[in-house]
Structures are given as C-alpha cells and as structure tokens.
Amino acid sequence: MDFRNNFSHTKYTVPLALGLTGLAYPFKTGIDNYKIIYLLVIAVAATIPWDSHLLKNNVWGYPERAVIGLTYWKIPIEELFFFVVQTYITSLVCILMGKSIVPSAYLPTLPITPPSPSIEEAKPKKPKHIIQNDYKTLRRLGLFGAILVIALIAIGSRLTQKGGHGTYMGLILVWAGPIILFLWSLSFQYILSIPRRNVLIPIFLPTLYLWFVDTLALKNGTWVINPEKSFELKLWGYLDIEEAVFFLVTNTLITFGQLAFDHALAVINGFPETFNFEIPSWPSVFLMISGLSLRVKQYPSKRILDLRDAIVKLQHKSRSFSLASSVFEGRLRIDLVLLYAFCRNADDLIDEAETPEEARKALSRLSQAVSNTFGQHQSCEKSMLQSRDSLKAPISMLYDLPEEMAASLETLPVENLPLRPVQGLLEGFEMDLQFPPLEKTNQNAFSTNLSDDKFPIKTERDLERYAYCVAGTVAELLLNLVFHHSPSSDITTKEREDIIQAGVNMGIALQYINISRDIAKDALMGRCYLPTAWLVEYKLTPSMVVQKPDQPEIRVLRKKLLDIAMSLYYENKTMIERLPEHCGARKGIRGAVENYVEIGRVLLEKDGNGEMPIGDQATVSKTRRLWVFVKALCR
Numbered sequence: 001m002d003f004r005n006n007f008s009h010t011k012y013t014v015p016l017a018l019g020l021t022g023l024a025y026p027f028k029t030g031i032d033n034y035k036i037i038y039l040l041v042i043a044v045a046a047t048i049p050w051d052s053h054l055l056k057n058n059v060w061g062y063p064e065r066a067v068i069g070l071t072y073w074k075i076p077i078e079e080l081f082f083f084v085v086q087t088y089i090t091s092l093v094c095i096l097m098g099k100s101i102v103p104s105a106y107l108p109t110l111p112i113t114p115p116s117p118s119i120e121e122a123k124p125k126k127p128k129h130i131i132q133n134d135y136k137t138l139r140r141l142g143l144f145g146a147i148l149v150i151a152l153i154a155i156g157s158r159l160t161q162k163g164g165h166g167t168y169m170g171l172i173l174v175w176a177g178p179i180i181l182f183l184w185s186l187s188f189q190y191i192l193s194i195p196r197r198n199v200l201i202p203i204f205l206p207t208l209y210l211w212f213v214d215t216l217a218l219k220n221g222t223w224v225i226n227p228e229k230s231f232e233l234k235l236w237g238y239l240d241i242e243e244a245v246f247f248l249v250t251n252t253l254i255t256f257g258q259l260a261f262d263h264a265l266a267v268i269n270g271f272p273e274t275f276n277f278e279i280p281s282w283p284s285v286f287l288m289i290s291g292l293s294l295r296v297k298q299y300p301s302k303r304i305l306d307l308r309d310a311i312v313k314l315q316h317k318s319r320s321f322s323l324a325s326s327v328f329e330g331r332l333r334i335d336l337v338l339l340y341a342f343c344r345n346a347d348d349l350i351d352e353a354e355t356p357e358e359a360r361k362a363l364s365r366l367s368q369a370v371s372n373t374f375g376q377h378q379s380c381e382k383s384m385l386q387s388r389d390s391l392k393a394p395i396s397m398l399y400d401l402p403e404e405m406a407a408s409l410e411t412l413p414v415e416n417l418p419l420r421p422v423q424g425l426l427e428g429f430e431m432d433l434q435f436p437p438l439e440k441t442n443q444n445a446f447s448t449n450l451s452d453d454k455f456p457i458k459t460e461r462d463l464e465r466y467a468y469c470v471a472g473t474v475a476e477l478l479l480n481l482v483f484h485h486s487p488s489s490d491i492t493t494k495e496r497e498d499i500i501q502a503g504v505n506m507g508i509a510l511q512y513i514n515i516s517r518d519i520a521k522d523a524l525m526g527r528c529y530l531p532t533a534w535l536v537e538y539k540l541t542p543s544m545v546v547q548k549p550d551q552p553e554i555r556v557l558r559k560k561l562l563d564i565a566m567s568l569y570y571e572n573k574t575m576i577e578r579l580p581e582h583c584g585a586r587k588g589i590r591g592a593v594e595n596y597v598e599i600g601r602v603l604l605e606k607d608g609n610g611e612m613p614i615g616d617q618a619t620v621s622k623t624r625r626l627w628v629f630v631k632a633l634c635r
C-alpha cells in the first residue's frame with residue numbers, strides 16, 4: 001500500500017480546502033455553514049450509488065496498493081473523501097464570490113406598468129439599475145439551456161444503452177443531467193441574472209484545479225479508467241475526456257445547488273410582505289421550496305427595483321459601508337441597505353439643492369412625508385399592511401420629492417424603526433441649513449459676508465447635538481434593525497438600552513472623525529463645525545476657518561476633536577461584543593466601525609508626522625481598509 005490516493009488529498013485537495021477555509025473565515029456566516037452541510041449531504045448521497053455502480057461494472061478501478069483499504073459500498077474511503085472535499089471547495093468559492101452581491105436584488109422582474117402619463121412625464125425614471133434583465137430573453141435562454149441539457153441526457157442514455165467505449169461518458173451524463181436540469185428549471189432566471197463571474201468562477205476555477213490534480217493521479221496510477229469503457233480520448237496529457245467532463249458537471253451541480261439555495265433565500269428574505277414571519281437561521285426544506293415556487297409574476301417588482309437603486313447608491317457613495325454590507329446577511333442586510341439609501345438621499349436632498357431656500361422647503365416636505373408614512377403605518381392594522389403601496393398615491397407626487405428620495409422612503413422598513421431618530425436626523429440636516437450662505441466676491445472666490453454669530457455650532461454642546469442628530473440617530477436606527485432581526489437573542493431591555501446608548505456615542509465618534517476629515521471640504525461649502533468657543537482660544541472665527549482652513553491652529557483643534565472621537569470610540573467599543581451574532585450583526589458592525597475609525601487613525605498619524613496639510617482628504621488606501629476590516633472580522 002503506497003497511499004498514493006491519500007497523497008492527492010494531503011498534497012492537493014486538503015491544503016486548498018484549508019486555505020479557502022482561512023480565506024472565507026472572516027466573511028462566513030451561519031447560513032453559509034448550513035448551505036455547505038446541505039450540499040455535502042446531497043452530494044454524498046447522490047454520488048455513492050452511482051460511483052458504486054461504476055466500480056462494480058469496472059468502469060474505473062484502483063490498485064490495492066494505492067488505498068488504505070476501507071470501503072463503503074465498494075467505494076474506497078479516499079474516493080468518498082473526494083466527494084466531500086470537492087463539494088466543500090466549490091461551495092466555498094461560490095460563497096466567497098456571492099459575498100459581493102445582495103441576492104434579492106438579482107431576482108427577475110416583470111416590466112412595471114407605467115403609472116399615469118402625467119407622473120411619468122413629470123418625473124422620468126433614469127435607467128440606473130444594476131441589471132436591466134429582459135424577462136423574455138431570460139425565458140428564451142432558460143429554454144435553450146434546458147434543451148441543451150435534455151439533449152445531453154439523451155446522448156448519455158444512448159451511449160449507456162450501447163455500452164462499450166461510451167459507457168463512462170454515458171453514465172456521467174444520465175446521472176448528472178437530470179439533476180442539473182432540475183436545478184436549472186428551478187433557478188435559471190436567478191442564475192442568468194446574477195453577475196457572470198458568480199456562476200463561472202465557482203464552476204471553472206475548481207474544475208481547472210481538479211483537472212490538474214486528476215492528471216497527476218492518472219499519471220501515477222492512483223486510479224485507472226477502463227480503456228474498454230471509455231473513449232480513450234485525452235483532454236491533455238493523461239487526462240481522459242470523461243474525467244474532464246466529470247469534474248465540469250459535478251462542479252456545475254454544486255454551483256447550481258448553491259445558487260438555487262441563494263435563490264430561495266433571496267425570495268424569502270426579499271419579500272417580507274409575502275413571507276410575513278421570522279425567517280429561521282436555518283430555514284427548512286419546505287420554506288425553501290415555497291420560496292422557489294413563487295412565480296415571477298408574484299414578485300413585487302417595485303421593491304426589487306428600489307432595492308437595486310439603494311445598492312447602487314451604497315456602492316457609489318460609501319466604500320466603508322459597502323464593504324461592511326458584505327458581512328451582514330438576510331433581511332438585516334437588505335434593511336440596512338435601504339436605511340443607508342434613505343439617509344444618503346435625505347442628505348443629498350439638502351446638499352444638492354440649488355438655494356438654501358429650496359433646501360429648506362424640500363426638507364420640510366420630506367419631514368411631512370416621513371411623519372405621514374410612519375403615522376400611516378402606526379394607524380394601520382398589521383393585516384392592512386399587506387399591500388402598503390396600494391394604500392396611498394406615490395410619495396414623490398404627494399410631497400413633490402425627487403423620485404429617488406420618495407422611493408427610499410417608500411421602501412424604508414418603517415414598521416421596524418422608531419420615528420424619533422428619523423426626525424432627529426432631519427433636525428441635523430436643518431442645522432446644516434443654518435450656516436450663512438456663501439457669496440461670490442469680486443475675485444470670483446466665495447466667501448461668507450455674514451457675521452460669525454450666524455454659525456450654528458457655537459459650543460462643544462452644539463457640536464455634540466449636531467453629531468447626535470446626523471450620526472447618533474443613524475446608530476439608533478441601525479441597532480433597532482439589528483434587534484428586530486434577532487428577536488430570539490436573550491438580551492434584556494436594560495442591556496438593549498445600554499447597547500443603543502453606546503451605539504449613539506459611537507455614531508457621534510464617527511461623525512467627529514467625518515468632520516475632522518472634511519474640514520477643508522466643508523469650508524468650500526461655507527461650513528465650519530469646529531465650535532466657535534474652541535476657535536476663540538486661537539483668535540480665530542468660523543468665517544476665518546471657511547476662508548483659510550489650512551492653518552496650524554486648526555490642525556491643533558482637529559487633533560482635539562479626533563482625541564475626543566477616539567476616547568468615545570474606546571469607551572464604547574466593548575459594547576459591540578454584546579450585540580447578537582445573528583445575521584452577521586456583531587461582525588458587520590465591528591467591521592464597519594473599525595473601517596471608519598481607521599480614517600481617524602490615518603489623520604492622527606499624518607498629523608503627528610506633520611505630513612498632511614489641512615486641505616488634503618485623508619483617504620485610507622484600499623489595501624489598508626481591507627486589512628483593517630478583515631482583522632476586525634477575525635477578532
């Protein structure tokens with residue numbers, strides 16, 4: 001016995017599996033483990049009878065000396081381990097690739113019937129969705145795929161009946177074909193809608209690697225293909241065409257299995273109005289089947305399109321939160337993305353208004369829309385909420401708000417959020433509007449000619465209030481979503497309040513970092529968030545900061561603000577470890593916070609070295625950001 005079969009594992013498959021485990025560790029969540037176990041059980045159960053049949057019929061064999069000798073249904077233990085390790089490797093590649101997308105946003109949609117022409121004319125919808133999937137094309141491609149697989153099954157059954165050289169190839173096709181056809185018919189629309197790389201990489205990367213390992217195994221005689229039952233055609237070197245096809249179809253099976261699972265989860269997590277109950281951490285087969293059997297016609301197209309817009313917004317506007325989003329899962333991830341889009345759109349509504357007057361009016365309309373949306377929810381019976389959208393005319397029309405803003409309010413999970421922090425957030429934006437407007441000087445530069453008393457941040461207390469409004473409230477909202485989606489966690493009400501308070505403080509810390517980073521950028525907009533009381537000590541005024549933010553004294557004050565931010569961060573960060581782990585909440589929040597705090601660290605480092613003038617934006621390099629994030633997830 002020379003353990004050559006084991007050698008394939010110890011040298012090639014196990015190290016790869018271990019490497020991938022390490023790579024996936026920071027990002028892997030409970031549901032990922034569930035998916036892997038699920039697929040492992042199915043893969044092993046489906047392969048044993050087939051492989052045993054192949055061995056009994058001498059399609060392939062192995063020399064006694066190449067195995068330990070333990071067998072199950074005549075299959076050597078090393079071969080059984082192969083099913084496990086291959087399924088594990090391909091599943092992990094698929095899971096890692098899937099982290100970059102929110103599956104529910106890739107569900108197919110039927111074209112939405114356009115609303116009445118007057119609304120359509122007034123507010124043309126820009127085509128800015130992640131994917132513009134044409135439902136008819138999807139169906140055509142689906143049919144084409146199904147015909148192709150049916151043809152392969154027919155060829156396979158012909159070859160099997162004939163016997164001889166086509167036996168091995170025939171047995172591969174008649175065994176794998178029907179399972180692929182089944183998975184394809186369940187999920188072809190989803191498989192065709194997600195980015196190509198999410199399908200092709202999990203299929204082809206492990207396939208290429210296993211072709212390479214198999215070539216070596218065949219060369220070493222670890223296992224032998226019966227020349228009378230195979231075509232004796234080589235893809236390259238020692239690699240029989242049947243072996244190459246075997247790895248290709250089994251990796252397709254595993255990938256399609258994983259994607260069908262994702263598809264089911266995308267439906268049950270994405271449509272809370274249809275599946276209006278708590279989704280268990282490990283959903284049952286029945287629940288998954290009911291997700292898969294929901295017809296595309298029954299999908300709420302508007303919700304899917306709005307979710308896509310929210311994701312595009314997140315990806316374009318925030319690297320920190322976009323990266324953090326990959327760790328959250330299920331409904332929490334969707335709700336956080338929707339919350340982000342709402343906060344961002346509200347912020348942009350004010351910042352991008354042509355005049356302060358317009359901004360004020362827009363804010364007041366938004367405020368009204370928010371109160372009514374929350375009010376409407378509270379006054380409705382739960383049952384009536386089944387079709388929230390049908391209860392009212394579009395918010396964009398009712399309150400004359402930009403369509404994006406209105407859509408993000410319509411999709412905001414108001415039923416899981418308190419109103420007070422949302423109002424607080426809008427109050428914060430109102431404070432932004434209190435800054436004196438910029439006016440053009442003769443030299444074509446901008447300056448504020450109003451007195452310094454008009455600047456709203458006069459004391460440290462004002463600054464704290466402002467930071468609470470624009471960021472503490474965001475933390476409060478975010479944590480409410482976390483607790484809503486982890487109802488079974490055994491956290492007491494008191495503990496919950498303490499955690500929310502720590503979250504609010506953390507939000508304030510992040511906002512201080514944000515202000516420190518953007519001193520020069522804010523000055524260009526005529527804003528100075530450094531308290532007037534602090535400036536006085538250095539004989540400065542807010543308008544002097546706006547006119548010349550690049551002054552050594554301002555750097556000292558920035559350090560003061562960053563020091564407060566960092567002490568707030570250190571005081572409150574331990575509370576993150578008390579958060580529920582459900583839906584990746586603890587890890588995700590830890591990652592998001594560390595990522596943002598790193599901006600503060602970079603600012604302090606560069607300040608310390610006297611490297612950076614105040615006008616520069618401290619951006620953390622992509623690699624440093626990723627490193628900090630991964631370190632935070634591994635903690």
Ligand SMILES: CC(C)=CCC/C(C)=C/CC/C(C)=C/CC/C(C)=C/[C@@H]1[C@@H](COP(=O)(O)OP(=O)(O)O)[C@]1(C)CC/C=C(\C)CC/C=C(\C)CCC=C(C)C
Nearest residue numbers: 318325336340343344471475502503506507510514575576
């Ligand atoms: C994963 C994911 C999608 C999270 C979404 C988080 C979310 C809802 C963020 C909303 C951010 C936003 C647009 C708020 C509007 C007001 C504003 C601009 C606030 C500043 C954010 C940074 O935005 P900006 O776009 O300028 O930043 P970058 O361009 O990306 O650099 C703020 C600095 C506030 C952010 C504050 C929070 C997200 C709250 C932080 C608190 C926690 C994470 C809770 C910690 C928990 C404990 C227990 C300590």
